[in-house]
Ligand SMILES: Nc1nc2c(ncn2[C@@H]2O[C@H](COP(=O)(O)OP(=O)(O)OP(=O)(O)O)[C@@H](O)[C@H]2O)c(=O)[nH]1
């Protein structure tokens with residue numbers, strides 16, 4: 558049976574709040590809970606109870622199994638709320654961690670999640686420990702001081718073991734990327750906010766059938782496939798999506814996944830163009846900031862506005878000013894219907910580095926991208942001999 562969750566948001570009332578809260582409910586459901594209700598309180602969060610003390614007492618009378626806060630709770634807030642409710646108290650960070658835990662398949666992502674979880678729990682255990690040492694009641698947690706102490710030491714040790722193992726995995730990943738680079742095959746990484754349609758686009762580009770879902774975090778692992786673009790070979794990689802207010806413990810743990818994006822030669826940055834403008838703006842901001850934080854060179858980015866099958870052409874045009882804050886151009890596509898995908902492939906053909914593009918006029922039978930009577934041929938950059946053959950480079 559699914560646990561019944563009562564959700565709470567305490568904070569300011571912003572214009573995008575409705576969407577944020579919808580996203581929150583959706584995350585909680587994906588994590589495996591039934592949502593009983595969502596309590597909102599506008600203003601500053603209470604340092605002891607998150608909710609105001611009066612509201613917290615009201616909530617204590619309600620029927621639910623687990624209380625979930627939108628914001629990261631401090632160990633003190635968890636301690637106080639658990640004591641008041643006599644039920645489990647968690648926050649959105651743990652919800653995201655639970656989703657990741659359920660879906661993680663590779664050794665690396667399992668380690669990343671275990672690390673994030675331990676780092677999330679450590680300060681909380683520390684708080685219990687401190688209180689136990691001060692002789693305070695532990696409430697229904699019930700464990701003795703000695704047990705918690707031993708558990709704390711075990712956690713700290715496990716964290717350093719995982720860090721070491723992740724470092725090894727990271728080194729092998731880097732050497733993998735380096736090898737691919739040496740082999741001269743450029744890498745294109747698909748990135749963007751969760752549910753933007755990255756995997757649908759990946760499937761369409763490389764004829765795959767990876768898992769697609771309308772809910773957050775359908776993809777938790779990176780997948781790569783080769784793609785032949787009129788004789789130009791590239792590798793396309795699908796990645797995990799961005800989300801607003803991503804907890805720092807997760808950012809650090811998933812840094813090596815983002816590393817894939819940093820190392821890429823070209824980045825397909827997918828935006829869901831069918832959403833309300835303020836939603837597009839919010840997700841754009843989160844995604845662009847994340848890309849900036851990890852140090853992505855803006856010239857490598859190809860902005861792709863997806864789901865244009867759901868909107869009118871005028872709306873696509875009006876997205877120009879919305880995206881204009883960050884990008885001067887974009888490629889409109891529908892990964893679902895395939896609209897614009899050939900044009901996107903042509904953009905990739907010309908834009909992905911690692912090859913020189915040469916123009917061949919009036920010759921049939923040349924393998925390349927044909928536009929009118931001109932054929933564009935991709936030559937690996939090492940093929941300098943072509944230059945001598947008198948062919949025009951573009
Ligand atoms: N109408 C329409 N729906 C689309 C399009 N592309 C994707 N979708 C839908 O959008 C939802 C999310 O698609 P995914 O491909 O799973 O998105 P994602 O970006 O990979 O999501 P995460 O892996 O969860 O970050 C699914 O329900 C898709 O069917 C499109 O071009 N048009």
Ligand SMILES: [Mg+2]
Pocket residue numbers: 755756757768769775776796
């Ligand atoms: Mg996906």
